[in-house]
Every structure is written in C-alpha cells, then in structure tokens.
Amino acid sequence: MASTPHWRALAIGAAVGAVHLFGALVAYQMPSEGSWRWFPLFLADYPFSVVLAELLPSLTPLLAYGLFGSLWWFFLGYVVTRGVQGVAGLVRAKRGTT
Secondary structure, three states, X not given: XXXXXXXXXXXXXXXXXXXXXXXXXXXXXXXXXXXXXXXXHHHHOOOHHHHHHHHOOOOOHHHHHHHHHHHHHHHHHHHHHHHHHHHHHHHHHHHOOO
C-alpha cells in the first residue's frame, strides 16, 4: 500500500493557518470599542481560545489569535486532511485499487 503524501496535509494546514492569520491581521487593523474586534476570532478558535485564555491570561490578543490561533488552525487542517487521506486509503485498499 502506497504511503499517503504528508506534503498535501501540510499545504492544506498552512493554507488554513494563513487564512486565519490574515483574519487576525484584518481584525487588528479595524477600529473597534474594547475587545469586540477579537470576538469573531475567539469564536473561530473555540474551544482552543478558552484554554489559551485560562493558561496565558496576560497574552495580547494579536499574539493569542494571530500566532497561536493560526497554529491551532494549521494543526486542525493537518489532522483532518490526514484523517481523510487515511479513510480514503482504507476504502481504496478494501476495493483493491491503489
């Protein structure tokens, strides 16, 4: 059985993380009252954002959502892609195709 390519999962994870980072940079540039500008990213990063806020309460929002949130989405994109590749490999193996 051929090994599924890790590079595809890395590329998808990087793309998802880059889109999230772009959203964080846009939120940083937008004028807003209080912390409402970060609320959409807080929801997008849920439940990771809650854990991060508890572990590192003094972290700036740009660092929390821009860096750690983007790494979270990179991880999610990678894991989901690898999972889909694994299931597709099992289906192909069951059918007898490569």
